[in-house]
Amino acid sequence: AQRVTQPEKLLSVFKGAPVELKCNYSYSGSPELFWYVQYSRQRLQLLLRHISRESIKGFTADLNKGETSFHLKKPFAQEEDSAMYYCALTDAGGTSYGKLTFGQGTILTVHP
Amino acid sequence: ETGVTQTPRHLVMGMTNKKSLKCEQHLGHNAMYWYKQSAKKPLELMFVYSLEERVENNSVPSRFSPECPNSSHLFLHLHTLQPEDSALYLCASSHLMTSGANVLTFGAGSRLTVL
Numbered sequence: 001a002q003r004v005t006q007p008e009k010l011l012s013v014f015k016g017a018p019v020e021l022k023c024n025y026s027y028s029g030s031p032e033l034f035w036y037v038q039y040s041r042q043r044l045q046l047l048l049r050h051i052s053r054e055s056i057k058g059f060t061a062d063l064n065k066g067e068t069s070f071h072l073k074k075p076f077a078q079e080e081d082s083a084m085y086y087c088a089l090t091d092a093g094g095t096s097y098g099k100l101t102f103g104q105g106t107i108l109t110v111h112p
Numbered sequence: 113e114t115g116v117t118q119t120p121r122h123l124v125m126g127m128t129n130k131k132s133l134k135c136e137q138h139l140g141h142n143a144m145y146w147y148k149q150s151a152k153k154p155l156e157l158m159f160v161y162s163l164e165e166r167v168e169n170n171s172v173p174s175r176f177s178p179e180c181p182n183s184s185h186l187f188l189h190l191h192t193l194q195p196e197d198s199a200l201y202l203c204a205s206s207h208l209m210t211s212g213a214n215v216l217t218f219g220a221g222s223r224l225t226v227l
Contacts, residue, residue, distance in 0.1 A: 004154070034215075044202065044218040086155065090214070097167050098143055098206040098214030102155040 002027045004089050006103035013077050014111050021072040021106045023061075023087030030092040033063055033070040034100070038084040047072075047085070057081070077110045084108075115139065116219035118203050124225045125193065133188040133222045135203030143208045144186040145216065146178060149200040161186060162208060193226045200224075 003026040013019045025031060035047040048056045050063040050070060061072045070087060087103040090096045116137045125131050137144065146158040160168035161180040175197075177189040186203055200223050204216040 043220045046215050046217075049215065096214075097160050097162050098145070098208060098216060099157055099160055099168060100155075100216060101157070104154045 002031075002089055002091075002101040004087050004101050004103035006085075006087055006106050008106050009104065010107050010109070012109045012111065015079055016076050019074050019077040019081070019108065019110075021085050021087075021108065023070045023072065023103060025068050025070065025087070025089050027068075027089060027091075031063075032090045032092040033061070034088045034090075035059070035061055035070075035072050036086045036088055036102075038086070040083070044086070077108075079110045079112055082108055082110045116203055116205055116217050118201075118219035118222050120222060121220065122223045122225075124227065125190070126227050127193060127195070129193075130189070130191040132190065133201055133203075133224070135186040135188075135205075135219055137184055137186075137203075137205040137217070139205060139207075139217060141205035141207045141217070142183055143206045143214070144180060144183075145204040145206075146186070146188055147202040147204060147218075149202055149221070151199075155202070159188075190224070193224075195226050198224055198226045 005024045033050045037047040038044045059074045063070050084105050084107050086105045088100040090100050119134045143162045148156045157170050158172045159178045164180045175192050179187040200221045202221045203219040206214040206216045
């Protein structure tokens with residue numbers, strides 16, 4: 001079975017401070033990990049995925065298979081980063097039909 | 113309108129009513145999904161359709177009945193719901209690839225309240 005755990009429901013930081021949103025997963029197969037974000041009054045949207053190995057809006061996330069983690073990091077948080085962040089997992093093979101298993105979500109608040 | 117469109121955005125219904133949620137995607141995707149977002153719970157996958165064929169039904173009660181008449185439209189028919197079914201119902205679509213890593217595009221959701 002797949003499971004995604006985001007241990008922090010709420011995370012508050014000040015503008016300019018580093019931020020790390022934690023995500024741990026449990027999956028016996030080959031995982032594909034994503035971070036989705038939901039800004040206030042906007043729909044859920046993809047932020048980044050691990051296979052792209054890219055930085056989006058200053059955020060990066062590295063898949064650590066040894067620790068089964070996919071933490072989201074940004075060195076200098078901005079007020080516009082305030083949102084709900086979801087970590088999600090799917091099977092990397094072709095039979096998963098894109099089914100995503102989501103974590104509980106972390107509400108990030110960046111204070112001025 | 114482009115993207116994934118859900119209607120209605122808000123719905124209030126009694127336990128004996130029959131209503132439907134509609135989802136439409138204009139992205140040329142070949143898979144569509146229904147997710148349920150309840151307070152204090154992670155997003156839960158309800159149904160997956162690939163090429164208009166249901167490929168996943170995550171033990172959803174029969175009072176929820178999906179329909180996918182074509183690759184652009186997805187419905188969720190509701191009947192004799194319970195108050196605990198009140199939630200935000202999210203539709204999503206994706207372009208399935210054999211290598212996985214499918215990215216889902218979500219609609220804005222339909223907020224359902226069951227009285």
